[in-house]
Amino acid sequence: MHPEYRPVVFRDRAADYAFLTRSTATSDKSIEWEDGNTYPAIDVEISSASHPFYTGTQRVLDTAGRVERFERRYGHGRSNQ
Incomplete structure (x- = not known):
């Protein structure tokens, strides 16, 4: 009924690990x-x-650029209602 639970090797080809x-x-x-x-x-x-995350080579995302692109597309801040 349950699948066989056995030893398996997982290979990360990018890191040769x-x-x-x-x-x-x-x-x-x-x-x-x-x-x-x-x-x-x-x-x-x-x-x-x-x-x-684990290798410490995490890149910083350009959040300011994303916010500016959002504001250009959908308007600056909240509208006066």
Whole structure:
């Protein structure tokens, strides 16, 4: 009734980082891990190794530019009602 819970390797290709954990996720790909065993491998786009919050490379957003663009588009501040 429940999916199989087994060891799986998640790979973050952008950061060249992989970690072994347990999951119910399945994959057609496999990888030989450091312990000599072969596990299913799942490629992810982002992990703690490449996420800006965890790496400290977080970019500052230009909120002032966004506010100015909003005001140009929809008027300056509140209208006098």
